[in-house]
Amino acid sequence: MGAALQFRPDHKFSRVSEITPDFLAREGIRGLILDLDNTLTRWEEDKVAPTVPEWIDALKQAGMRLVILSNGLREKQDTVARALDLPLVRAPMPKPFAVGFLKALEVIGLPREEVAMVGDIVMTDIWGANRLGIRTMLVEPLSTRDFPGTKVWRALEVLFNLRRPCGRKPAP
């Protein structure tokens, strides 16, 4: 993969509920690694966004394997994982480091070609997964608030226009 493409998502959505079981089936995706802050919840809240439980249920019913991979705060990770009844991977090194993604793949138990990462930040969620050959789906952040360090990532996203999907075709 070209260096520039590593920073761009394969697909882009406004919110997670737009990622339907039908779409995932067409793409050959059987498992999702889910970011937490500003993807499943607003950054400043512990409770999941209104349409998220229903979306998660639909994915589970479709047989999708799911795991949360988060750089966030422990207590919140536990609360959300329990509320959605999902396995949780706490990255020993934060995304975009590979170790958390590799642990998440282990939990999902599928070849990485059948797994996609869903998250709101290009420089952590998307870059980290792209480098490992995991397909990537970018969503708009649920809140404008975030960890202070994320401001740097947001500035880079704007500067290099990284939030635009690259339109890569899935592997045959």
Ligand SMILES: [Mg+2]
């Ligand atoms: Mg996030």
